[in-house]
Amino acid sequence: xxxxxxxxxxxxxxxxxxxxxxxxxxxxxxxxxxxxxxxxxxxxxxxxxxxxxxxxxxxxxxxxxxxxxxxxxxxxxxxxxxxxxxxxxxxxxxxxxxxxxxxxxxxxx
Amino acid sequence: xxxxxxxxxxxxxxxxxxxxxxxxxxxxxxxxxxxxxxxxxxxxxxxxxxxxxxxxxxxxxxxxxxxxxxxxxxxxxxxxxxxxxxxxxxxxxxxxxxxxxxxxxxxxxxxxxx
Numbered sequence: 159x160x161x162x163x164x165x166x167x168x169x170x171x172x173x174x175x176x177x178x179x180x181x182x183x184x185x186x187x188x189x190x191x192x193x194x195x196x197x198x199x200x201x202x203x204x205x206x207x208x209x210x211x212x213x214x215x216x217x218x219x220x221x222x223x224x225x226x227x228x229x230x231x232x233x234x235x236x237x238x239x240x241x242x243x244x245x246x247x248x249x250x251x252x253x254x255x256x257x258x259x260x261x262x263x264x265x266x267x
Numbered sequence: 268x269x270x271x272x273x274x275x276x277x278x279x280x281x282x283x284x285x286x287x288x289x290x291x292x293x294x295x296x297x298x299x300x301x302x303x304x305x306x307x308x309x310x311x312x313x314x315x316x317x318x319x320x321x322x323x324x325x326x327x328x329x330x331x332x333x334x335x336x337x338x339x340x341x342x343x344x345x346x347x348x349x350x351x352x353x354x355x356x357x358x359x360x361x362x363x364x365x366x367x368x369x370x371x372x373x374x375x376x377x378x379x380x381x
Contacts, residue, residue: 188366199304199355201372244310246370253364254323255300257310 160185160249164258171235171265179261181229189248190221192230194241195260201244204230211265235265269294271360279379285346288299288376292339292360299341300365301333304355304375313356316341317364345378353380 161184171177181190192204203213205219205261207228212219216235221228232239242260272291275313280286292299301313312325316335333343345352355377 189368191370192336198372198374199357199377201357203369203371206369217377231305244309248365251366252323253300253315253317253363253366254312254325255302255359255370256312259309 159210160247160256162245162247163258164245164261166261167258169261169263171236173235173265173267177200177235179243181258183223183247184223185249187249188245188251190228191246192219193244193246194239194243237267239263240265244267271358271371273376274375275359275376276374277377279381280348281381282348282350284348286348286378287342287344288356290341290358290373291370296360296362297339298361298364299335299339299342302317302357304357329332348380350380353378
């Protein structure tokens with residue numbers, strides 16, 4: 159099956175700093191989403207981005223499908239950005255989604 | 268527009284018992300997928316239902332089963348519970364499936380098996 163790797167696994171930032179999270183995948187994908195998991199476990203949608211670039215406030219994402227990676231940019235980080243960030247991909251059209259291992263982000267005041 | 272609703276939020280069960288979890292998708296969404304999240308294995312796909320039919324399943328034993336009703340609500344059942352089944356169970360709702368439409372997750376059901 160498809161392999162999905164995220165880097166870095168852990169990240170500690172000072173409030174106000176910028177960061178880039180990376181998601182590499184081993185095969186062509188039909189679908190890619192970025193999620194933020196809050197401390198209570200819920201996955202919050204950030205981006206639905208099988209290809210191209212999108213921006214939403216301080217967050218933006220780029221997926222380069224031909225090179226099999228996606229990037230999530232967080233600018234001017236805030237303590238509320240803390241949590242785990244996951245990318246999730248679907249390949250093959252079989253509705254089976256594979257999640258990456260996540261990046262645990264801690265933003266300190 | 269109401270989001271994805273999972274019930275119950277928390278459950279404590281004893282080894283050997285069975286459990287049923289429920290997921291109500293966003294109105295109009297026809298696909299429901301289930302995931303198990305554990306510290307050791309991460310987020311793993313259990314199965315996906317669309318229009319009352321299971322379209323795919325992950326690598327879980329037959330003790331894990333599910334179904335979907337005509338109103339798109341879905342249930343998953345785990346029989347003969349084991350300690351290792353302790354996990355956060357998440358369901359995702361999407362219009363036509365996660366191959367080509369955006370998925371939205373519920374808050375999850377945290378199951379503890381003692």
